[in-house]
Amino acid sequence: MAKVMGKVREKMMEKMMWQDQMRGVYHIAIKDMKTYYLKPPAISWGMVFPLAWTLAFYLRNPGDFAELVPGLLAMTIIFSTTAAEAVVINFELRLGTLERLLLTPLSMTSVLLGKVLGGFLFGLMMTAIVAAGAVIYLGLQPDFVGLALISLISLMVFSSMGALFSLSVREVFEAQTLLNLPRFLMVFLCGVVYPVSALPEGLQLFSRLLPLTYTVQGLKASFFQEQGAVLAWDLIILFLFLILFLLPAIRLLQRRFS
Amino acid sequence: MTHKSAAIIADKLTKLYGDLLAVDGISFQVDEGEIFGFLGPNGSGKTSTIRMLVGLSRPSGGRASVLGYDLPGESSQAKRYVGVVPDSSNLYDELSARENLLFMARLYGVPRKEQNSRVHRLLQDFGLYERRDDLFGTFSRGMKRALTIAAALVHEPRLLFLDEPTAGLDAAAARSLRRLISGLREKGMTVFLTTHYLTEADMLCDRIAILVQGRIVRIDTPEGLKHLIQDQSLIEFSFRGDVSALLADLQSRLEGGQAALLDSSRIRVYGGDPPRIFDAVFQSSRESGIGLESASTIRPSLEDAFLQITGLSPQVMAADKGSGKGSGVGR
Known part of the structure; x- marks a missing residue:
């Protein structure tokens, strides 16, 4: 009987600890929203850049703009999440506040998830603005469930990618510069502005290794009501990319502080 | 679980950074309710030891336990009962004093209905209540330090690590902080204090470990240390x-x-x-x-005992971290 009671107590403790960890993730993300979302690097790379680029494409070719919406939305996702990650992680690395978070009972995984959630929420706000603008102004009728699913998983993927790159340097400007390499590479190779099918064969194969390709593909499927199977595969592949970015980011955080 | 009356036990604790031996197999015990001083010049291994004891870095060798929890395996359990004041005042410039304390209370899982009352009490205890809605970034160095200590107390820890609490402060701010630290002893809290200010250690500590080049060369009460050269x-x-x-x-x-x-x-x-x-x-x-x-x-003062024991010059100890200024101890 005592053994059973002990196990029940242990299970309750585990559940409490799990809930505490999740609460911690939430509070870190909310604090990041208050503290960092209006920092200049987040505004310039996360808000102004995707909005300016979207506007530039609209002004150049308003007639065929609807076709570009999935690509520009994907670009908003990658720039907003990664720009926010560079701010929420590198400001804290420089000021030593990230270390303060690690002194609390939260695990390193929870602290990192809190940071990833901070980038995710920033990206979600920006993506929602651009998507709502496109849907209302252009009268598009996307598959909203598909759009939400592909956007949410993509926001997590690129927020994790931002965390991984940001943790490998110290300063915000270093992180933004480093992140420009994958960001621009993907913008040009993943179908944001040029269709992947128009690229040389070698680059087409290479684009299959980049997560933004599946975001653009999934968004196109949602906006233009393509087959559900395509979207399902995109979601699965993006989930694999999420793990691929998240696990090394946790490892990198552990290595930095041990 | 290990000894009940020991807040900290370190047994041959070692830390290596590459080829650099920062902490060289130190052993000591801190009893519950005492203020234990860790005294040594910059680079003697004080901060490295604290980092291991608070679970921020893994020991390269040896064993340690904090409040009965073995490190590093049970560090997350230990962290619930431990407060840490790092050597820099690293709260959030963009949040107010109250928001900073509330944020820390939430991360430590302080019950929701107690959060506000604890935060208000701490702000009053530390003389910051009038500035509670001002941003941390606008505070003076002494006020920042005080709020950083308050943030480490918001979950009512049983053990407080204070790393160079008065470093770089002017004389008045340092005196005021030392009064607050003395007050913690009266509340029965165990305090692990690292400092390179000898007079500060003499005023505050029940026992002092003297650390030189990663090794403990002596542990005694301040009086015991002075007695050595009486x-x-x-x-x-x-x-x-x-x-x-x-x-x-x-x-x-x-x-x-x-x-x-x-x-x-x-x-x-x-x-x-x-x-x-x-x-x-x-x-x-x-x-x-x-x-x-x-x-x-x-x-003979503690400084004389220290000089005799370590053979170091007082200038080596007086060299302040970062600022190059004294703490105002004795001034």
């Missing part, structure tokens, strides 16, 4: 000029005494036969042409 003579000489270059010559003339440079014009001699010491100093002064201003015998 029977020795201590004579301080002030000169009219710079005597730094004379030290080696003077040391060679002192039989059984040890000379230490206090500043460029003051020398303190420990031990030896006083008449011979006076002869040697007078002779050295005549030969060098640097006039002697005064000579006096003095009562």
Whole structure:
């Protein structure tokens, strides 16, 4: 009987600890929203850049703009999440506040998830603005469930990618510069502005290794009501990319502080 | 779980950074309710030891437990009952004093209905209530330090690590913080204090471990440490000029005494036969042409005990982290 009671107590403790960890993730993300979302690097790379680029494409070719919406939305996702990650992680690395978070009972995984959630929420706000603008102004009728699913998983993927790159340097400007390499590479190779099918064969194969390709593909499927199977595969592949970015980011955080 | 009355047990604790041996197999025990001082110059391994004990870095060797939880395996459980004040005041500039404390209360899982009352009480205790809605970034250095300590107390820890709490503060702010730290002892909290200010350690600590180059060279009460040199003579000489270059010559003339440079014009001699010491100093002064201003015998302080035990100069200890300023101890 005592053994059973002990196990029940242990299970309750585990559940409490799990809930505490999740609460911690939430509070870190909310604090990041208050503290960092209006920092200049987040505004310039996360808000102004995707909005300016979207506007530039609209002004150049308003007639065929609807076709570009999935690509520009994907670009908003990658720039907003990664720009926010560079701010929420590198400001804290420089000021030593990230270390303060690690002194609390939260695990390193929870602290990192809190940071990833901070980038995710920033990206979600920006993506929602651009998507709502496109849907209302252009009268598009996307598959909203598909759009939400592909956007949410993509926001997590690129927020994790931002965390991984940001943790490998110290300063915000270093992180933004480093992140420009994958960001621009993907913008040009993943179908944001040029269709992947128009690229040389070698680059087409290479684009299959980049997560933004599946975001653009999934968004196109949602906006233009393509087959559900395509979207399902995109979601699965993006989930694999999420793990691929998240696990090394946790490892990198552990290595930095041990 | 290990000893009940021991808040911290370290057994041959070691930390290596590459080839650098920062902490060299130190062993000590801190009892519950005491203020334990960890004293040593910059780079002696104080912060490395704290980082291991608070779960921020893994020991390279040896064992440690905090409040009965073995490290590093049970560090997340230990963290619930431990408060840490790092050597820098690293709260959020963009949040107000109240928001910073509330954020820390939430991360430590302080019950929702108690959060506001605890935060308000701490703000009052630390004299920051009037500035509760001002941003942390607008605070003075002393106020930032006070709020950083308050943030470490918001979950009512049983053990508080204080890393150089008064470093870089002016005299008034340092005095005020030391009063707050003394108050923690009255509340029964165990405090692990690292400092390189000898007078501060003397004022606050029940016991002191002296750390030099990653090793503990002595653990005793402040009185016990001073007692070590109580029977020795201590004579301080002030000169009219710079005597730094004379030290080696003077040391060679002192039989059984040890000379230490206090500043460029003051020398303190420990031990030896006083008449011979006076002869040697007078002779050295005549030969060098640097006039002697005064000579006096003095009562041994913790600083004297420290100098005798470690052989380090007081300047090495006085060198402040980062700012290059003193803490205002004794000023």
